[in-house]
Amino acid sequence: MAYIALLIAVVLETFLPDGFFTRVRDWFRQFHQELEINLEALGAPRYAHLQWLAPLLIWYLGVYFVYKVLWVVSPMAAGAFSVLVLVYGLRFRHFALVFTNTQLFLNQGDFFRAREMLLLWMKDYDGSEPVIHRPSELVFHAIYHGTERALRQYFSLFFWFLLMPGPMGVVTYLMVHWSVVRERDAWQAQAFAHDLPSMQEAWDHNKWRAIQTPRFVLFAMEWLPARLLALTVGLVSQLDDAALAWRAAKAQSRFSNRAPLTAVVFTAVGLSQGLTPDAQPLNDENQVQALQQFRQLVFRCAVVWLLVALVFALLGWLPSNVV
Numbered sequence: 042m043a044y045i046a047l048l049i050a051v052v053l054e055t056f057l058p059d060g061f062f063t064r065v066r067d068w069f070r071q072f073h074q075e076l077e078i079n080l081e082a083l084g085a086p087r088y089a090h091l092q093w094l095a096p097l098l099i100w101y102l103g104v105y106f107v108y109k110v111l112w113v114v115s116p117m118a119a120g121a122f123s124v125l126v127l128v129y130g131l132r133f134r135h136f137a138l139v140f141t142n143t144q145l146f147l148n149q150g151d152f153f154r155a156r157e158m159l160l161l162w163m164k165d166y167d168g169s170e171p172v173i174h175r176p177s178e179l180v181f182h183a184i185y186h187g188t189e190r191a192l193r194q195y196f197s198l199f200f201w202f203l204l205m206p207g208p209m210g211v212v213t214y215l216m217v218h219w220s221v222v223r224e225r226d227a228w229q230a231q232a233f234a235h236d237l238p239s240m241q242e243a244w245d246h247n248k249w250r251a252i253q254t255p256r257f258v259l260f261a262m263e264w265l266p267a268r269l270l271a272l273t274v275g276l277v278s279q280l281d282d283a284a285l286a287w288r289a290a291k292a293q294s295r296f297s298n299r300a301p302l303t304a305v306v307f308t309a310v311g312l313s314q315g316l317t318p319d320a321q322p323l324n325d326e327n328q329v330q331a332l333q334q335f336r337q338l339v340f341r342c343a344v345v346w347l348l349v350a351l352v353f354a355l356l357g358w359l360p361s362n363v364v
Contacts, residue, residue, distance in 0.1 A: 043203050044354035046120050050127040050202075051347070055134055062129055073219060076100075093220040093255050100216050101209065108207045119207065126208035130215055132194040133343070135162075136187065140336040143183060147329050152176050159183055166190060167222070176328045184310065184335050188303045191339050192267060193218060199346055200266040203353075206360040214262055220255035240296035260296055267298035271305045273342045278309035310334040 076096040104126070112119040139162045146155035156173050163169050163186050173179050201210030228237045240260065243251040251257055275283030283305045290304035310331050353359050 043206075043359040044350055046124050047127070047199065047202060047350060048347070050124045050131060051133075053124065054128050054131040057128070057134070065129065073100075074223075077223070090250060090253055093224065097213070097216040097220060101212055104208060104212045108209070112207075123202075123208040126211050127198065127202050130194070130198045130211050132190065136190060136194065136339070137336065140183070140187065140332055143179075144329055144332045144336070147176060147179075147332070152179070155179060159186075162186075168226075180312075180328050180331050183332060184306060184312070185303055187335060187339070188306045189299050191342075192263065192270060192299070192302060195339075195343065196270050196346065197263055197266040199350070200269070201262070203350055203359050217255055217259050217262060221259050224255055244296065257296075260298060263298045267302050270342060271302050273345050274302075274305050274309050274338060277338065277341045277345065282308050306335065306338065309338055 073096050076099050078092050078095045108119055108122055111122050139158060143155045143158055146152070146158070155176075156179055159179060159182065160170060160173070163171070163182070166186075169186075171178075171182050173182060197214055198211055201214045202208070204210050205213070225237060238246070240251065240254075240256055243254065243257075271283060271287055275281075286304040286308040287301045290301040294300035311334065312331055350359065
């Protein structure tokens with residue numbers, strides 16, 4: 042049963058040490074890079090924009106083969122394999138530790154240690170190192186960055202794990218996200234003088250080419266999870282305010298799930314005017330309170346999703362061939 046596997050994975054991820062999969066993730070990155078194919082070097086520059094599909098297909102077929110073999114041997118073994126893959130993708134414990142410690146440091150008045158922890162957390166994820174001079178800027182970046190990671194390292198994994206049998210949904214989502222990261226890193230490595238074109242710019246230039254990029258596929262895969270998460274945030278806070286925030290942000294970000302979701306989260310934690318680092322100065326009490334509210338908000342949303350998944354499981358609406 043998919044829900045049992047999901048519940049086991051959530052419990053295991055909560056109690057496993059934070060760095061349990063560090064070496065595995067490093068090996069995964071190296072092996073993934075080895076699987077990449079340079080179609081331009083192979084004389085097929087017209088299809089270079091599709092070369093990200095090669096590692097995805099190899100990983101997908103490999104995991105599918107292992108899962109099917111284990112299923113023949115024992116459905117319990119296949120279920121354990123699914124749990125292992127999901128635990129690898131989940132990072133909620135890491136998320137909770139960072140926000141708890143950041144809140145603790147701010148409570149103690151130690152802004153510099155809080156900033157150091159947050160910057161390391163952000164750099165480890167996407168290489169970003171924003172300039173943070175004030176606690177209010179730290180709170181903004183923590184919530185802004187934390188919203189994306191909550192979506193991509195927890196709720197989207199929930200969604201795709203329950204939607205597809207076994208670990209295949211999780212594998213597909215992780216591979217697409219990794220392809221987006223590799224595309225960004227490759228662009229930065231070539232030291233282009235301008236930023237990577239936005240999805241809107243790519244869409245306006247060539248719609249057919251745009252929908253074949255990993256960024257568009259990731260946008261499509263996160264389209265429904267982001268809206269379900271925003272709805273959950275609204276239900277556990279203020280639904281009317283959340284709806285207004287979503288519409289206002291979505292009107293300016295056609296190809297972004299992150300922007301409207303972040304606007305909803307900021308509204309839910311009482312920072313509806315704080316959508317830029319210096320838009321709303323915060324006193325010490327409000328800084329800590331905003332981080333605490335955000336951490337509690339994500340936790341409440343996770344509980345709601347688990348309860349809804351339980352109802353779906355009892356009704357027989359979830360894949361049942363996992364465990």
